[in-house]
Amino acid sequence: xxxxxxxxxxxxxxxxxxxxxxxxxxxxxxxxxxxxxxxxxxxxxxxxxxxxxxxxxxxxxxxxxxxxxxxxxxxxxxxxxxxxxxxxxxxxxxxxxxxxxxxxxxxxxxxxxxxxxxxxxxxxxxxxxxxxxxxxxxxxxxxxxxxxxxxxxxxxxxxxxxxxxxxxxxxxxxxxxxxxxxxxxxxxxxxxxxxxxxxxxxxxxxxxxxxxxxxxxxxxxxxxxxxxxxxxxxxxxxxxxxxxxxxxxxxxxxxxxxxxxxxxxxxxxxxxxxxxxxxxxxxxxxxxxxxxxxxxxxxxxxxxxxxxxxxxxxxxxxxxxxxxxxxxxxxxxxxxxxxxxxxxxxxxxxxxxxxxxxxxxxxxxxxxxxxxxxxxxxxxxxxxxxxxxxxxxxxxxxxxxx
Amino acid sequence: xxxxxxxxxxxxxxxxxxxxxxxxxxxxxxxxxxxxxxxxxxxxxxxxxxxxxxxxxxxxxxxxxxxxxxxxxxxxxxxxxxxxxxxxxxxxxxxxxxxxxxxxxxxxxxxxxxxxxxxxxxxxxxxxxxxxxxxxxxxxxxxxxxxxxxxxxxxxxxxxxxxxxxxxxxxxxxxxxxxxxxxxxxxxxxxxxxxxxxxxxxxxxxxxxxxxxxxxxxxxxxxxxxxxxxxxxxxxxxxxxxxxxxxxxxxxxxxxxxxxxxxxxxxxxxxxxxxxxxxxxxxxxxxxxxxxxxxxxxxxxxxxxxxxxxxxxxxxxxxxxxxxxxxxxxxxxxxxxxxxxxxxxxxxxxxxxxxxxxxxxxxxxxxxxxxxxxxxxxxxxxxxxxxxxxxxxxxxxxxxxx
Numbered sequence: 001x002x003x004x005x006x007x008x009x010x011x012x013x014x015x016x017x018x019x020x021x022x023x024x025x026x027x028x029x030x031x032x033x034x035x036x037x038x039x040x041x042x043x044x045x046x047x048x049x050x051x052x053x054x055x056x057x058x059x060x061x062x063x064x065x066x067x068x069x070x071x072x073x074x075x076x077x078x079x080x081x082x083x084x085x086x087x088x089x090x091x092x093x094x095x096x097x098x099x100x101x102x103x104x105x106x107x108x109x110x111x112x113x114x115x116x117x118x119x120x121x122x123x124x125x126x127x128x129x130x131x132x133x134x135x136x137x138x139x140x141x142x143x144x145x146x147x148x149x150x151x152x153x154x155x156x157x158x159x160x161x162x163x164x165x166x167x168x169x170x171x172x173x174x175x176x177x178x179x180x181x182x183x184x185x186x187x188x189x190x191x192x193x194x195x196x197x198x199x200x201x202x203x204x205x206x207x208x209x210x211x212x213x214x215x216x217x218x219x220x221x222x223x224x225x226x227x228x229x230x231x232x233x234x235x236x237x238x239x240x241x242x243x244x245x246x247x248x249x250x251x252x253x254x255x256x257x258x259x260x261x262x263x264x265x266x267x268x269x270x271x272x273x274x275x276x277x278x279x280x281x282x283x284x285x286x287x288x289x290x291x292x293x294x295x296x297x298x299x300x301x302x303x304x305x306x307x308x309x310x311x312x313x314x315x316x317x318x319x320x321x322x323x324x325x326x327x328x329x330x331x332x333x334x335x336x337x338x339x340x341x342x343x344x345x346x347x348x349x350x351x352x353x354x355x356x357x358x359x360x361x362x363x364x365x366x367x368x369x370x371x372x373x374x375x376x377x378x379x380x381x382x383x384x385x386x387x388x389x390x391x392x393x394x395x396x397x398x399x400x401x402x
Numbered sequence: 403x404x405x406x407x408x409x410x411x412x413x414x415x416x417x418x419x420x421x422x423x424x425x426x427x428x429x430x431x432x433x434x435x436x437x438x439x440x441x442x443x444x445x446x447x448x449x450x451x452x453x454x455x456x457x458x459x460x461x462x463x464x465x466x467x468x469x470x471x472x473x474x475x476x477x478x479x480x481x482x483x484x485x486x487x488x489x490x491x492x493x494x495x496x497x498x499x500x501x502x503x504x505x506x507x508x509x510x511x512x513x514x515x516x517x518x519x520x521x522x523x524x525x526x527x528x529x530x531x532x533x534x535x536x537x538x539x540x541x542x543x544x545x546x547x548x549x550x551x552x553x554x555x556x557x558x559x560x561x562x563x564x565x566x567x568x569x570x571x572x573x574x575x576x577x578x579x580x581x582x583x584x585x586x587x588x589x590x591x592x593x594x595x596x597x598x599x600x601x602x603x604x605x606x607x608x609x610x611x612x613x614x615x616x617x618x619x620x621x622x623x624x625x626x627x628x629x630x631x632x633x634x635x636x637x638x639x640x641x642x643x644x645x646x647x648x649x650x651x652x653x654x655x656x657x658x659x660x661x662x663x664x665x666x667x668x669x670x671x672x673x674x675x676x677x678x679x680x681x682x683x684x685x686x687x688x689x690x691x692x693x694x695x696x697x698x699x700x701x702x703x704x705x706x707x708x709x710x711x712x713x714x715x716x717x718x719x720x721x722x723x724x725x726x727x728x729x730x731x732x733x734x735x736x737x738x739x740x741x742x743x744x745x746x747x748x749x750x751x752x753x754x755x756x757x758x759x760x761x762x763x764x765x766x767x768x769x770x771x772x773x774x775x776x777x778x779x780x781x782x783x784x785x786x787x788x789x790x791x792x793x794x795x796x797x798x799x800x801x802x803x804x
Contacts, residue, residue, distance in 0.1 A: 005615040007674055008681035012524050015684030052472030062464050070454030074658045110512055110662065110691070117690030122414050139687075146688035213407040256476045258696025260512065260662075272409055279410035282417030285541075286548035288519030289512070293695050294660025 015142060021368050022046065025353075029362045036360070042389035043362045043381070047186060047338065049255040050380040051308045057254055060302045064295065073298070077291045079281060081108025081263070085301040089263060092304040097236035105268050107280050108292035110260040112222045112249035114284075117143050119245050119264055120178070122276065122283040123216055124149040128177040130218075133163045135341075135369035137186050137220070144180075152176070156371045161188045161332050161341065162196045169203050178216040179204070183234060184223040187369045187376040188341040189317075189334025191227060194235050201241040208243070214271045217244045222262070225253035225307050227336040228314040234336070242269040250300050252338075255308040261296040313338045316379040316386050323390050328402030338380040341366075344373050345400035355399065359392040417544060423770050424448065427755075431764045438762070444791035445764045446779040449588060449740065451657040453710045453782075459656055462704045466697065475700070479693045481683060483510025483665070487703040491665060494706040499638035507670050509682050510694035512662040514624045514651030516686075519545050521647050521666055522580070524678065524685040525618055526551040530579040532620075535565045537743075537771035539588050539622070546582075554578070558773045563590045563734050563743065564598045571605050580618040581606070585636060586625040589771045589778040590743040591719075591736020593629060596637050603643040610645070616673045619646045624664070627655035627709050629738040630716040636738070644671040652702050654740075657710040663698040715740045718781040718788050725792050730804030740782040743768075746775050747802035757801065761794040 022045055029043040064073055080086070086103035093101045109115045116139075124130060124147040132140050134156040144151040154171055157164040163181065181200075183192040192200075204215050219237040227234060238244045249262030266277045320340050324331050330343040344352035349365035353375060356363050366374035379386065424447055431445040466475060482488070488505035495503045511517045518541075526532060526549040534542050536558040546553040554573055559566040565583065583602075585594040594602075606617050621639040629636060640646045651664030668679045686692075722742050726733050732745040746754035751767035755777060758765050768776035781788065 006527050007616055008525050008678050009523065009527055009685065012681040012684035012688060013677055015687050016680035016682065017684070048473075048478055050473060053476050057476075058467045058472070061467055065460045065463055070460070070657065071450075071452060074455050074459075074660050076450055076659045110695075113690035113692045115690075117688075121411065123410050125408050125411055142688055143690060214409055255472065257478045258476050258693060258699075260692065260695050275415060276410050278418035279414040280418065282414035282419070283411065285417050286414060286519075286544055287689050288515035288517075288545060290515045290662065291660060293512075293662050293698070296695070297660075 011145070020138075022364050025362050025364055028357070032360065039388070041360050041362065042385060042392060044377040044379065045362050045364055047378045047380060049252055049257060049308065050382065051255055051310070051312050053255040054303065054306050054308055056306055057256070057299055057303055060299045061295065064298055068298075074294055077108075077294050077297060079284060079291055081106065081292055082294070082297050085297045088301040088304055093265070097239060099236055099238050100268060101238070101265055102268065105266050105273070105277065107264045107266070107277070107284065108297055109262045109264055109284070110289055110292055111251055111257075111262045112220065112247060113139065113143070114260070114289060115247035115249065115262050115264045116140070116180070116218070116220060117146065117287060118280055118284045118289065119218055119247060120144060120147040120149070121287060122279040123178060125177075127175065129173065129175040130178045130180060131168070131172065131176055132180040133168070135161075135185075135187050135366055135371035135374070136180075137182060138368050140180055149177070153370045161185070161190045162192055163200055165196070165199055165203060168200070172203075172207050172215075174211045176207070176215055178218055180218045180220055182220040184226060184336025186223065186337055187339050187364070187366070188332055189337045189339045190332060190341070191232055191234055191335035194233060197235050197237070197240055204241060214243045217241050219244060219246045221246055222249040222252050223337040224248070226310055226313060226338060228310075228317060229335060232335045238265065238267040238269065242267060243271060253307045254300065254303060256296070259293060259296050261292055261300055263292075312383060313380060315383055316381065319383065319386055320377065320379055324393055327394050327397040329393075329397060338378060340377040340379055342375050342377060344375050345397065345402070347373055349373055349375055356396055359396050361389065361392050361396060413547070422540075424766050427764050427766055430759070434762065441790070443762050443764065444787060444794055446781065446783065447764050447766055449780045449782060451654055451659060451710065451782055452784060453657055453712070453714050455657040456705065456708050456710055458708055459658070459701055459705055462701045463697065466700055470700075476696055479510075479696050479699060481686060481693055483508065483694055484696070484699050487699045490703040490706055495667070499641060501638055501640050502670060503640070503667055504670065507668050507675070507679070509666045509668070509679070509686065510699055511664045511666055511686070512691055512694055513653060513659075513664045514622065514649055515541065515545070516662070516691060517649035517651065517664050517666045518542070518582070518620070518622060519548065519689060520682055520686045520691065521620055521649060522546060522549040522551070523689060524681040525580060527579070529577065531575065531577045532580045532582060533570070533574065533578055534582040535570070537563075537587075537589050537768055537773035537776070538582075539584060540770050542582055551579070555772045563587070563592045564594055565602055567598070567601055567605060570602070574605075574609050576613045578609070578617055580620055582620045582622055584622040586628060586738025588625065588739055589741050589766070589768070590734055591739045591741045592734060592743070593634055593636055593737035596635060599637050599639070599642055606643060616645045619643050621646060621648045623648055624651040624654050625739040626650070628712055628715060628740060630712075630719060631737060634737045640667065640669040640671065644669060645673060655709045656702065656705060658698070661695060661698045663694055663702055665694075714785060715782060717785050718783070721785065721788055722779065722781055726795055729796050729799040731795075731799060740780060742779040742781055744777050744779060746777050747799065747804070749775055751775055751777055758798055761798050763791065763794050763798060
């Protein structure tokens with residue numbers, strides 16, 4: 001074989017073979033469950049919704065099957081998404097946030113990951129940098145690098161886990177074309193405060209002036225509906241900053257992660273908004289998306305404003321946060337999402353997670369999220385499993401002298 | 403603004419703004435229908451299935467909604483697809499083609515376009531060339547170029563519209579890493595003969611020897627089930643050539659184009675098959691696919707071997723082919739798909755299509771398929787519309803002195 005010939009894309013092979021610590025933990029849990037029984041393993045590894053989709057979603061599916069012409073129901077929609085769906089979503093956004101969004105600002109996608117890859121391929125050019133704030137969803141790096149750009153990670157604010165804006169202001173460069181933020185946050189569950197966000201947008205605007213070009217804010221918002229306290233506000237980013245994309249998914253709010261349905265909002269206030277929207281269309285086409293799943297486009301349009309029963313997550317959060325704090329763990333209070341972020345009881349979070357396995361607790365170490373010394377607990381599990389796991393958390397703390 | 407700064411990917415903008423002649427023709431048809439009535443416009447532009455999904459598909463959907471746990475039904479599957487679905491598909495393939503495929507050779511996708519982009523990104527490296535045979539589905543160029551490679555088009559065999567293998571053997575180079583073929587073919591409806599395919603595979607094997615590296619055959623097969631004569635055989639490519647990918651979709655066979663469900667087969671006989679499969683997984687991850695739609699994964703597994711009522715297409719084909727041949731058109735006999743490929747009655751197919759519009763016939767000129775002087779008639783329309791359109795085809799022929 002010619003020495004320069006590569007039979008496959010080396011970077012894709014590496015991604016395909018990369019051991020994800022989350023997936024490895026989950027698979028360890030399955031092996032362990034086979035050994036000692038599922039009920040004796042406390043698997044907190046995966047961010048997979050544990051509550052059913054609202055009954056109205058399943059009702060919509062069956063009703064649409066019954067009363068809609070099959071060729072229309074299962075047929076291609078426009079590449080940007082069916083107009084009635086986009087209009088309904090725009091109206092819902094405007095009702096909630098008075099954001100002035102219209103159907104033509106919305107591009108329907110196959111879920112949050114697609115929202116991000118389509119957006120990133122639309123705007124990033126070779127040599128560009130995209131930034132994000134630690135701790136962050138590890139796929140951001142995969143998606144940015146696949147778009148031939150590089151990711152710059154802003155170190156975490158280890159006290160508040162709000163965006164570390166001093167570090168951000170120091171790290172941003174003229175090569176920075178976009179910044180991905182995620183609030184409510186995976187993995188911390190933190191909701192960025194309006195003050196933190198406003199200061200962030202002020203810095204972005206100042207840097208746009210200084211560099212003489214737009215810097216796109218990409219708001220990754222699959223957890224927007226998952227907030228638990230009445231006073232928690234998740235500001236709508238297009239209202240704070242003009243050059244904003246909102247990448248949304250119904251995976252968590254409607255418990256439909258496998259159905260791959262979401263959207264991108266290209267803020268109409270964005271510089272060259274219509275050209276950027278056209279680039280989004282080109283990007284979706286080039287990546288092979290064609291259109292978002294057609295039946296689900298109709299289903300979500302009929303279920304705007306509805307959510308799965310999120311009270312389970314709130315109950316889980318309250319129980320875990322209270323108990324673990326009482327046992328001596330330092331927990332970051334999660335306003336949203338379904339993750340609890342806890343300081344490991346030794347400096348090496350990986351070693352701590354291995355220790356936790358002795359008590360059948362499957363936790364994800366923070367290193368893969370770009371931050372050391374913490375663990376992520378995905379509490380999208382049954383409340384009953386959490387109750388049964390509490391003695392194990394107590395013993396784990398005691399093993400560290402708590 | 404800094405002069406070197408690009409606010410968006412120029413290539414994506416170009417794609418998003420590119421006027422597709424198919425789409426433009428379709429939209430002209432809509433405007434014309436508003437002017438003179440839908441029943442007076444004969445729109446043959448779009449390859450959108452016109453027959454409903456089989457009743458068993460809708461039955462499966464409603465039954466699954468009723469009897470399956472929502473969290474499992476709508477939840478993430480494994481990135482490669484649910485194991486039961488992949489096993490069922492492998493068993494069905496082996497039953498029909500004795501191809502020795504197993505579940506671990508199959509990667510579920512969001513439809514044919516995704517099957518192609520995921521495959522191309524898995525194997526193509528910058529500097530590589532991918533080849534295809536004119537006339538060809540225009541998105542091949544988009545998909546290949548998005549994977550940072552270049553497309554080489556083999557000129558059509560204007561007599562048979564089989565693969566032009568002499569030209570292929572002359573154009574292939576050591577930079578050729580992959581060849582996309584599409585049988586039954588869009589836009590011609592031609593099914594490549596077993597003889598043509600065997601000779602093609604012989605050339606590929608000889609060139610692999612000569613160049614010292616694998617050359618991948620990418621079989622784009624969304625129309626596999628759409629063949630109309632009992633004697634028409636569509637050979638299964640992994641049985642003829644080891645380094646084969648099969649890119650399949652249920653869009654046409656089950657009339658589910660909007661639902662985005664298909665798969666890739668990585669032939670187990672491929673060189674480094676497990677590594678290439680891992681690269682496919684990495685590619686799907688990098689492009690943001692996560693998993694194929696979960697409900698539809700179960701639905702297709704329950705409907706293997708079923709098809710929509712394809713007899714409508716056969717009736718349409720027979721009626722159109724017979725009438726147009728009688729009126730003096732040179733039609734290429736279509737063994738499959740739902741396209742009729744007809745020689746334009748003047749050298750310039752675009753001019754011919756504009757002339758056809760005077761008779762309210764909306765046809766797609768061949769130029770965008772990489773071949774001049776022909777037009778594509780998509781006969782996935784009602785038989786009744788075809789009947790009503792025949793006098794217009796007759797008048798069009800007469801306008802050219804036929």
